[in-house]
Amino acid sequence: MMNHGFFHKQIGRKSSNAALVARGDPPPTVARRNRFAPRPLLCIFFKSTGPVLIHSVRRGQTMDHDYYINNCLQPVIDEVKKQQPSLGIQSIKLHHDNGKPHIHQTVINYLQSEGVTVMSHPPNSPDLSPCDFWLFDLIKQNIGDQDDSESIHEAVIKFMKSLKREEYRKTFDKWIERMHLCVSNHGDYFEHLM
Numbered sequence: 001m002m003n004h005g006f007f008h009k010q011i012g013r014k015s016s017n018a019a020l021v022a023r024g025d026p027p028p029t030v031a032r033r034n035r036f037a038p039r040p041l042l043c044i045f046f047k048s049t050g051p052v053l054i055h056s057v058r059r060g061q062t063m064d065h066d067y068y069i070n071n072c073l074q075p076v077i078d079e080v081k082k083q084q085p086s087l088g089i090q091s092i093k094l095h096h097d098n099g100k101p102h103i104h105q106t107v108i109n110y111l112q113s114e115g116v117t118v119m120s121h122p123p124n125s126p127d128l129s130p131c132d133f134w135l136f137d138l139i140k141q142n143i144g145d146q147d148d149s150e151s152i153h154e155a156v157i158k159f160m161k162s163l164k165r166e167e168y169r170k171t172f173d174k175w176i177e178r179m180h181l182c183v184s185n186h187g188d189y190f191e192h193l194m
Helices: 065-083 105-114 130-143 149-162 165-184
Strands: 002-007 041-047 050-057 093-096 117-119
Touching: 041 065, 041 130, 041 149, 050 065, 050 149, 065 105, 130 149, 130 165
Parallel strands: 002 093, 093 117
Antiparallel strands: 002 041, 041 050
16 A cells, blocks of 8 residues: 655646757746645555545645544555455555654554554655656646646546556556565666666
8 A cells, every 4th residue: 555645736747848949049938836836735545456545635734643643544544444344454564655744653653553564665765656656647647737626636536546456456566576676786776677
């Protein structure tokens, strides 16, 4: 199961910012979002069979360890228990990055008390995060700009539910492949090998 935040409003993509210009002509202007513009945050939890929880953090809300437990982890654990009552939560392995709310001792204690196994994430390794190597770009390519945080939340839920189960399975397989490549290359960069 994965969790990562996602911000909306795509302002240009690297490939769309590329342009051929004649010698001496100025490059085209690329609009950038105001650095201080509000950016709605979604916490997305998914497993190899599909989405589990997509939580929208309201504007102005600080994502601290208490918020993360009460609004993300508890609902995820409840949903997993509901989806697979015979297996229980002990069958779940949670992967999240090293964001401060994720590594706070209260969060670690809570997950241990629930019997959730947490998979460690090496620092500065977005190439080992399915949200970074798969989900964020996929959402950006398929959703585009939305007017407000509620519409992006609804669009992401609809999109994630529309993905075939096989897409999630392939992503988890790719994630395992990436971990093996990282280990076999002693932690060195490996994306060129894929």
